Amino acid sequence: MLRVGIIGCGRISDLHMLGYRGRDDARVVALCDVDPENTAAKSKQWQLPDAAIFEDYRQMCESGLVDLVEIIVPHHLHYEIAAFAIGRDLHVSLQKPMSLDLADADRLISAASDTSRVVRLYENFLFYPPVLKALELIEQGVIGKPLSLRLKSNAGYSPNAWDIPFPALLWRHTPEECGGGPLVFDDGHHKFSLAWIVLGQPSEVHAWIGSTFVLSFELDSPSLVSMRYESGAVASLEVVYSQDLLIQGTEHYAQDDRMEVTGTKGVIWVNRGHGQIGDVPTVVSYTDGRIETYECPTGWEQSFIGATRSLLDTIASGREPILTLAEGRDVLAAALAAQQSAKDGSVVLVPDPVGRSPQSVRAELVQSAPAGADAAGGGA
Ligand SMILES: NC(=O)c1ccc[n+]([C@@H]2O[C@H](COP(=O)([O-])OP(=O)(O)OC[C@H]3O[C@@H](n4cnc5c(N)ncnc54)[C@H](O)[C@@H]3O)[C@@H](O)[C@H]2O)c1
Structure with missing residues (x-):
């Protein structure tokens, strides 16, 4: 069972959650947001009363409570948080764009090449x-x-x-x-x-x-x-x-x-x-x-459900993710x-x-x- 931590419990995190519903191979166990009102609201809305709550992503990544983190924060934080999570040997799912420039993109690609975990760019479209x-x-x-x-x-x-x-x-x-x-x-x-x-x-x-x-x-x-x-x-x-x-x-x-x-x-x-x-x-x-x-099916949420399922299947099968960070760099x-x-x-x-x-x-x-x-x- 993969233990999942969500970093960034803002607007779009609701659609990320949908892909974890009904899965018996993954469960969201931890929520992180700099605004504690957001984590409190989401743990209630998503019916996760036992989820561990963090305000600092570093503490979540080092807690030993999570195997996979979903990074769903404003763009200027993508590089910093992804680099930290990769360095803690976690599976990482990073919302687009992977970074604000190609130099940081290259640093992330290099960091990900040293890990056996799955690191993927989340591209639900x-x-x-x-x-x-x-x-x-x-x-x-x-x-x-x-x-x-x-x-x-x-x-x-x-x-x-x-x-x-x-x-x-x-x-x-x-x-x-x-x-x-x-x-x-x-x-x-x-x-x-x-x-x-x-x-x-x-x-x-x-x-x-x-x-x-x-x-x-x-x-x-x-x-x-x-x-x-x-x-x-x-x-x-x-x-x-x-x-x-x-x-x-x-x-x-x-x-x-x-x-x-x-x-x-x-x-x-x-x-x-x-x-x-x-x-x-x-x-x-x-x-x-x-x-x-x-x-x-045309509900836009279907794209999120499909993207999350693909991630979990990728982790289970050891395949390359869709998309890899290298492909994310090309799009960027x-x-x-x-x-x-x-x-x-x-x-x-x-x-x-x-x-x-x-x-x-x-x-x-x-x-x-x-x-x-x-x-x-x-x-x-
Ligand atoms: N795939 C899509 O279709 C899609 C759609 C919307 C947004 N997004 C992406 O999702 C991400 C978030 O967008 P949003 O619309 O939900 O924004 P948002 O502002 O609603 O949510 C971001 C959340 O991150 C939190 N946050 C900020 N700094 C943090 C930190 N250091 N540690 C932990 N939490 C922190 C904020 O408090 C906020 O709750 C962005 O990368 C955006 O591009 C993707």
């Missing part, structure tokens, strides 16, 4: 069932070789969106703590991961990052990132916040993402992300004049290149990849985490 379905179709060769990718991220409002604690807004809008803006860098990491799993590491990145004020907070919208690959493939990420755009189908953030992959003989559309805009089939493919539609390199490009107004060259090839990770992901989707019917 790869485990979102509609995305898994699209990756499965790519693996099956339904669209041929991927040539281009369009990612679109819409943020708006939703009466059902969850409350975001003020401190969670504050660190996201403090560039030294977040590392970049909340949409293109923080949430954008997920989109760079999606681009990575489809096309790999871009060789060049260009970005325009806009500015929209919502009360006194500046949002990095509207923005457009372009990526070009050694293979000649291209990708774009468009991010836009619309204050009066109703996002349906979400209990979490008022946001929705869509993705379109064009290959040598077909196209795949993923029409759902966090939320829902309109009433279109979840996943659609087009090949040889024929449309197929697929309905998948593209995300940082976009920030740099927007500042300099120029195309930025991305460092060579250090992780596995996305094709091999994609194949493993599809095999180990089925999408749970069926073709819902199609027509010529």
